[in-house]
Amino acid sequence: MHWPKTATIMTVALSCLIVIGCKDTDRGEGSDSVTELTFGVISTESAKGLKKGFKPLLADMSKALGVPVTGRYVTEYSSVITGMTYKQVDIAWLGNKSAVEALDRAGGEVFARTVAADGSPGYWAVIIVHTDSPYHSIDEIIADGGKLMFGNGDPNSTSGYLIPSYYLWGERGIRPVKHFKRVVNANHEANALAIAAGRIDFATNNTENLVLLRAKRPAIAAKIRVIWKSPLIPNDPLVWRKDLPDETKRAIRKFFLSYGRGDGPEAERQRKILADISGGWAPFKASNDDHLLPIREMMVAREVMEIEQNESLSDGDKQAKLAPLKQRLAELHERRQALKESAAENAGQED
Structure with a gap:
């Protein structure tokens, strides 16, 4: 069937509005200046918690760059990637797997990486159960798979999905949706809460989120036990749209790579802001696309x-x-x- 050209245009426009909310101006390649920026944040925890951590950082960024910087807090990793594809997200904090998708599908480019507050070179994916669970190993869980509910991660999550898929299920020839009684997908915080409440039997998570949980919700964290830990995962990257104006990218890079560095009360204030984001960050380090190899x-x-x-x-x-x-x-x-x-x-x- 051949659709009228006008109908097709209207359909595409409507789809864009529904998915991400189109803006009036295109800030693509060739633009001399940028009048606003949108920072995408992956959904590792509740939007409320993420906003609290990122708000002062983005306020400082807005002041340094001289343009409004708005945070976009989404429920699915793919929403950040879609936003970048349609030029509605300019910069994003992403997991490694979602960063690969952003580079391949949305014209993204790695320019920096996060650093754990304790100096760790990365973090680890984990499988968690309730402290009262009878299960103490992956083999025990696999043996009883047909009667267990599994809290899997977002399909674009590195620690919540890719790492367990490769190291646990892929190497054993297991398809979780067929092997376990039921599989539900959620972010790290939601999976941790579901474990603590006894709504699911085991779930994916990561060490960064567990550190955050112990600090902010110790009663919940006390109900969670780790039964498997992955090999080390590189720290998360920061990604921008590579078609942003060069002047804008230089300003963004300068802001992130200088933030929290040096001596004095201002640098100390900035380091305190970083320490309150996610599981706790130290000043950023420069990086590039090879980070994702x-x-x-x-x-x-x-x-x-x-x-x-x-x-x-x-x-x-x-x-x-x-x-x-x-x-x-x-x-x-x-x-x-x-x-x-x-x-x-x-x-x-x-x-």
Whole structure:
């Protein structure tokens, strides 16, 4: 069926309004200046908690850049990515997996990364249960899978979804929606609350959110026990739209990389603001798209694993699907090794 051109335009416009709320002006490539900025925040906890943490940071950013900076707090990670795609989100704090999606689908670019307040190089995905739960290992949970409710993370979450999918379910050939009695998807805070209330049997989470929970809701945290911990996950990146004007990007970079650094009461005030965001942050560090290489490798490796375990595919179909993925995996591994060697060489020269 061929739709009238006017109807198609109206449909697209209406869809944009429904999904993200279109603005009157396009701040895309070629714009000489930016008159406002929108900062997207992933939904690791309630919007109220996130707003409380980010509000003073964004106020300082607005003052430093001389333009209004508005926070966009969403219930799903994908909403931030969609907002960036339609140029309604300019900068975002994202998890590593959602950052990959932002780069590939929304013209994003990594320019900085968060740093844990305690100096940790990253964080860990965990599986949690109620303290009174009879389960103490993943194997015990898998054995009773048919009668257990699983609180999975947002599909674009690194620690809540990608990491457990790869290290726990993929390596065992398990599809959670088929193996467990019921699977529900929610953010870290919602999953923790559901565990503490006994509404689900086990759930994904991460160490950053548990630190935050112990600080702000110790009675809830006391009802939660960790039974599995992943390998280290790199700290979260900050991503901007790479088609923002260069002048704007320079100002954004300067603000984030200088924030909370130095001596004196102002730097101390800024560090206090960072310490109250999420599980607690220290001053940001510069980064780039290579920050996501380990996550990209894992995402491709998971695809390879799923295809290899797919019994409905013939050997020929499997090989046809696997060949480009394995080539991509080799390229990513080669790039990451080259970066390691370059870093080691630079360290040696500094010595």
